[in-house]
Structures are given as C-alpha cells and as structure tokens.
Amino acid sequence: MDDTKKRAWWQAPWGYKESFAFVGGLSLVGILLQLTTGNFNFMILEFPVGLIALLLVLVLTGLMVIRHRSSFFGWFSGVPMSVTIIAGVLFFTLIMGLVPQHGEGHSHAHSPLGFDTVTRSWPFVLLYAVLVLNLSMVTARRLLAFRWRDYAFYLNHLGLLILLIAAGIGAADLRRYVMHVTEGQTEWRVFSDQGDMLELPLAIHLKDFYMEEYIPKLAIIDKQSGEAIPAGKPQMWQIDTVKTTGSIVDWKLEVVDYIHEAVRNSDSTYRHVPMPGSCPAVLVKVSNPAVGFERTAWVCGGNFAQLYMTIELNDHLNLVMTRPEPKLYRSDVIVYTQSEKTIPALIEVNKPLQVENWYVYQYSYDSDLGKASTTSSFELVYDPWLPWVYIGLWMFIAGSVLLIWEGNKKAKLKKDDHLG
C-alpha cells in the first residue's frame, strides 16, 4: 500500500529509492577510499579504538531513541533501509564468493577495488558498520515499545547485533599462533605469520602424545603405476572382523586374523605388541576362482619401524594395506601461565583448553611417525571478545529455533487481514 503511493524523490516518507541512493553512495565512497588508500587496516580497531567505535554506535542509537519520531531516524531504522543494506552486503559477499580471496599478509593483492580481499576492503567494512548501526537502531526502536511476545525478534536481532560487534571489533584483537612442542620439553616461543619469534605469556610442557588409529583398508594396486584398481575408480575394502568376507573386482577376500597393534616375528608372522612402533596387520585369504588363484598370507602397511608386506596376485597386481587414518590424538600437557598457575590438561581435537583469554587447540603432530610421534603442535588463540561472541551466538540460535514456530504464528495472523 504505502510503497505504491506516488511521491517525489526525497519527499518524506523516505523509502527504497533513498535507501538505494544511500547504500550506493556509501559503496562509492568506499570504492574511492579503496582506490586511494588501499585495504582498510583492521589494526586501527585494536583496543581501545574498537571500544570507542562501539560507543559511537551506542551514542547514535541513543540519539535515535531521543528523536525516534523524526522522519529521518524513522527512515534510517526502517525496513527499506535494512533490506537495502543487507542487499548491499550480499552484493559484496557475492564478489567474495566468486573471486579467489587472498589471506592476510599476502603481498601481491591484484585488485585495486579490493575484490580479492573483500573482508578488508573499504566498501565492505563501511557497509558492515552501517549494518551494525541500523540493526542497533531497529532493535532499540522495538525495545522502546517493549512487548513480551516479541521475544523471538529480540533474541534474533540482539543476538546478531552482539555477534556482529564482537566479531567485527574482535578481528582486530584476535591473535593466532602455532606452537610445536617435543615430549619432555617446555615451550613458550611461537613464530608469527611474518616469521618473527615471539614469546607468549603461556608455556606448554608436553608429557605425552597419544594416538589411536582406525582399522585400515585393503586395496589392489598396479605394480607399475602404483594406482589402486579399477583405475580412476579405486575400490578399497574395509577390513572387518565381523563381516569377514568381501571382494575387490573379481578377487575374493577373507579375513582370517587381524592384529591392530602388531609386530613382526622373525618369520613372516605377526603378534600383538602394544608399542609405538607397532602397526596393523591382517592375515587374509585371497582367491580368484576364474584364474585358480588362492593364497593365505599376512599383509601389513608398515611404518617407520616395520617393513610393509603385500601379497603378489600376478605379474601386475599386489594386494596391499592402506595407511590407517587417525581416530583420536591427544596431548597430555602442563600449561604454565605468567600469573604462576600450573594447569595439567588433556588436549584433544574438539576439546580445547581455555586459560584466561587464551584457547589452546590440538593442531597436529609428526605425520611421518604417526602414532609414534614425539612432537605435538598446538594452535594458541587469544580472543578477548569471545565470551560476547558466544552470548550473541546462543541468543541467535535460540531466536532461530523460535523462528521455526514463529512462522506458523505469522501465517495465522495474516489469515485475518483483509488486504492479501
């Protein structure tokens, strides 16, 4: 109704045309800044500038609250403006999704318009800031006329607002480093992206690195090329101690015995020895009735300590075992902080350790040694804004779950209108 009424440009109430002009103009300013000054430097948002930017958003929102009847603020915190800003952000993220992006510290960025570094380009940063401002005003406006039944709205918009602010400003204060530690040693130095050595307020002593592996698979490879058959569409057969029979192409396989942590005896047999140098071995019966082949023998993938074992099927083909994939790896550590705390911990993928504003992640290990690796790498992330990120994230998640029911309510409400 309101958006079909004829009116001239810039005549109140402002709507989509003016919003488009604003977002377009802002993007243009961003592009000009990009052309003249290059990428936006996030480091200027480092503490305390980020807080000042946040304060500015709050002050402007406060101004809107005081003058909330003004037609300017009505427009600036209205649906057309929101939709247009989201569309603007969508436009630049679309560029991000289509043009290969370069990471931080990449010296030869090619696009003068910042299309290959969109998140650090001026138009994107300006639109992001205006989105935050608009979202903050939208939310404040709704809070002015507080109603309990708008809970989904508050959770979604407030949650997203907190998330956008904490993630945006947090990007400037975030630090990530990788630290390599050897068993029995204590480490506190890391290398930055630029290759400089830094000393952290945190030291890690590695007591033990532990790893478990999955049961490996069997494959048949062409001796010449080393490729698994059938070429281009290799079949791997998962060794299984319950469903013991299977096949690869026309070769029938049957598991007779399987030892997960095996060590070879002096002859070509294996026995169970749980030690770092052990590796999986399987006693397998392989047959091919069509060519009258049948053999039962041990197959082993081998590792740094043990030779591999294969079964020769014919002049071209060998039955081999694949490298086992990691199932779990974990570091038994003691973390020391500057405040003289001593924290024993087990750090595992998906189970990071939090120490003050630092998060310690299991990152990697010496993959050549696998299970026998005596080094472990950790990623250390410093993110003082993270608690706010989590608050925003969980509010937003709750709001999204509510949205699933909310839609039903909406459909019922619209049923009663007379216009549709």
Place this chain on the structure above:
Amino acid sequence: MITWDSFLYFALPAMVLWAASVLVLYGRKKKSAAVSGSNGDGSVKVLTDKQFSVLSAWLTLAGVAVFGVFIALMWISMERPPMRTMGETRLWYTFFLSAIGLVMYLKWKHHWILSFSLVVASVFIIINIAKPEIQSKDLMPALQSIWFVPHVISYILSYAFLSAATIAAIILLYQKDLADRSLVRLLDNVVYIGFGLLMVGLLLGAVWAKEAWGHYWSWDPKETWAFITAAGYLIFIHLRLRETKIHRLTLWIVIFSFVLLMITWKGVNYLPAAQGSIHVYSNE
C-alpha cells in the same frame, strides 16, 4: 549386519509404496472428475475422497518407515551416524523430504507437495543406486563432535523445506494475480521454518568450528556462500513484513535464494574462488 549391499531391498519397496501413494492421489482426482461428469452420481465411487487421502498418507508413511529402518540399521552397523559421504547424506535427504512432504500434505492438503517431495525423494534414491559415492571414510577426529549430527540434520531439513518453498513460489509465479492466499501463507510459513533451520545449522557450525579449528568464522568459500544464502532469505523475510499482496520480485527472491543454496551445497567446489582456498575442512 546391514551394508550398502542391502540398500535395494529397502529402497525399492519404499519407492513402490510412494509410487502407489501418488497413483492413489492422482487416481482419486480422475475419478472425481469422472464422477462430476456423470452428474455427481456418487454410487460408482469405491472410496470417498477422504478415504483416498488417508490411504495415500498411510502408503507414504509405510515407505518412510521402511527407509528409516534402513538408516537406523546402517547407523548401528557402522557404529557412527551415516552422514559422512555424499551417498549417506542423500539417505537423509530422501528420508526427511518424504516425511516432511507427508506432514505438509496433511497440514495444507496441497497434492503437489506430496507428489513433488516423493518424486524428488525417489530421484535421490535412484542417484544413490546409480552413483553410490559410498566409499566408507572413517570419521576424522575433527568430525567427532556432538555438533556434527545436529549441524547436518538442521541443514538437510532446511534444504527440504526451502525446496518446497521454491516450488510454491514457482506455482505462484504462474498465476496471473498471485491471489492464492493459502499458497502465499504456506510460502511464508515454510520459509520461516526453512530459514530458522538454516540459521541453526549455520550457527551450530560456527560453535563447532570454534572447538575444532580454533575460529568460529573464517570466510572459507563454503562459509561465504552460506552467508550469501542467508542474506538472500533474510531479504525475503524482511520484504514480506511490509507487503500485503506479494510481489513478483519477492517471489523471484525465493527462487534466487534457492539457487544460492544449491551453490553453497554443491556448486562451491566448482567455483574458481574455492580453488585457491586454504582447506579449513581438512586437517592436513
């Protein structure tokens, strides 16, 4: 022990049941046309309209149940949720699409919802038979997380709802005056559900990424496209807030957003932007 070898024994019966269900729906329509042709002489009817609907719903449900049993048995025999490979995710897509199609049919009574979801569900079964992509991969440590299952399920559910929304938008575009209010209501409702699930999937992904990879958002190509998709649906939802009669442009936004969704799901790997990317999702 159930393996992929037994897939056909479950997939075929499910498809037969669904085909029967669609035939019953369609047959009922023809019958009532014939009946009204003969001046509404109800005496030739074997079953009433209502009974046809109920029969159709039961047939669908039986198919869903058969398929659900297969998924459950696979889960038990693999000792991990079957969500790792492309073929395994298609199982869930088939399952949820048929189940949701049934629920939405019971709620809104649009025949196209049921037949569309059953046809698409069957197409996914046929793809799984023709091109299984089931090379069993063990779960790498980063995927062993309590967020994994809810993350994937929300996304797949969301895809199913948003596909239905897209069909509704296309049907509406074919109408001259966009006046089918019940269909517009369905569209609004289904987008809210689909978008809510999409955001849950995305945000749980962020929570998980923080635990597994150290940061909640890295603008990896997949994340970038998920963001773009969310923005598309966000525009639709907010446009609708001030709309009384739906505009054609608004309907096109639903279709456009679905294209973005498909790019996020499948297309990202083919885009130049993904080629140079640091693979956030692999640990090596």
